[in-house]
Amino acid sequence: MGAQAKRAAKRRAALSRERILRAAIGLADRGGFELLSMRKLGDKLGVEAMSLYNHVRNKEDMLDGMVDVVFSEIDLPPGGVDWRSAMRQRAISVRQVLTRHPWANGLMESRTTPGPANLRHHDAVLGSLRGAGFSVEMAAHAYSILDGYIYGFTLTELTLPFRKPGDVAKVAGSIMERFRAGEYPHLAEMAVDRAMQPGYAYGDEFEYGLDLILDGIQRAQA
Amino acid sequence: MGAQAKRAAKRRAALSRERILRAAIGLADRGGFELLSMRKLGDKLGVEAMSLYNHVRNKEDMLDGMVDVVFSEIDLPPGGVDWRSAMRQRAISVRQVLTRHPWANGLMESRTTPGPANLRHHDAVLGSLRGAGFSVEMAAHAYSILDGYIYGFTLTELTLPFRKPGDVAKVAGSIMERFRAGEYPHLAEMAVDRAMQPGYAYGDEFEYGLDLILDGIQRAQA
DNA sequence: ACCTGAACACCGTTCAAGT
DNA sequence: ACCTGAACACCGTTCAAGT
DSSP states (O other): OOHHHHHHHHHSOOOOHHHHHHHHHHHHHHHOGGGOOHHHHHHHTTSOGGGGGGTOSSHHHHHHHHHHHHHHHSOOOOSSSOHHHHHHHHHHHHHHHHHHOGGGTTTTTTOSSOOHHHHHHHHHHHHHHHHTTOOHHHHHHHHHHHHHHHHHHHHHHHHOSOOSHHHHHHHHHHHHHHHHTTSSHHHHHHIIIIITSTTOOGGGHHHHHHHHHHHHHHHHHO | OOHHHHHHHHHSOOOOHHHHHHHHHHHHHHHOGGGOOHHHHHHHTTSOGGGGGGTOSSHHHHHHHHHHHHHHHSOOOOSSSOHHHHHHHHHHHHHHHHHHOGGGHHHHTTOSSOOHHHHHHHHHHHHHHHHTTOOHHHHHHHHHHHHHHHHHHHHHHHHOSOOSHHHHHHHHHHHHHHHHTTSSHHHHHHIIIIITSTTOOGGGHHHHHHHHHHHHHHHHHO
């Protein structure tokens, strides 16, 4: 170990699972998921990639840990309010957190070894519904619809070619010739009458659908 | 080129984009998405990986093509029936196709260069709604909720640790100690009272949620 | 106990060379 | 026009060796 490396080693904090997960999340947030490699992560932490394996079983285990950190950032459904408000706030929190960590979206519901924050989160959601008088069956229904919608909507939204108003025109441009040829009249109509209007943002659809679903659950529950 | 290689080359059909996409889909269906590499795909087609690049710009372009093949397998919303039945059948077809091609789920709505089958599909869905008297705005709402739910539910379902009745007990086993400790009472209740019951299948939730959403759309539309 | 260097078995992709 | 071999710049992970 050269003098310079020794100095660097001294300056940096000791490695730990926590620090690794935080750095990995930062890398995925800023660089995108496919840029997250053990080697680059090691670099960022001033360490060889192989050192990570002292604190993390393998990359899969690291992803499990990252996902659980993301879960811990989601607000639990608040107590002291009706179930509808609680579910609403929690849904919005999930979407906010996933917007911060877009790479996590496909991973959230797909880890076969859920971490403690994941379990606590889902337990709290079920608890909120059961506490409001939902049967086990109805709580399962509500849970399934809400999570399906939340993750599905966010998935579509995050990967949509047009997320900000300006993007629509740009992307649509490449498909526009085909639109103009009249091949896809209803898509063309949607693009012109709606998606290309000033102030349009696909994200605004989220709460419309959320409320429609909450209405339906309320009706089924009554 | 040895005599054996020459014979093999003669026996195999000429390479083409079609044949490559079909083989790639087969590999992803059977081996899982992470096993799909250009080199393995070349092997399967009796060709060097580099030959694929004569028919496909790169792996990303190949994925675009694969996703569009999957889109082409989805039934378009049938004409001659009310919009509700049309949307219902189409939703069920999407889920069926995604069950055949689980790797495609996260990719379907995320390609920034949608292929012709993708565009035709979405155009037909919008057309079905517009033809039934939906306003552009209401069609956008319906579309967004339905697709969000369909893709989100299927994503959760496909990656769930327990998909067949038997799996539940197996997976739950590893978390069971924590359940028994009373740390997650509502999850434990759900597992015992519902998920571990004979005949339970998470997939059965799909149509419940679908109908709840269709009810909501119908009500908003009236 | 933790970190490293070298190595292994992989990737996607390019490019010049073959037919 | 299509296919190949060699090469480049990467991966995740193991393992013996260092401290």
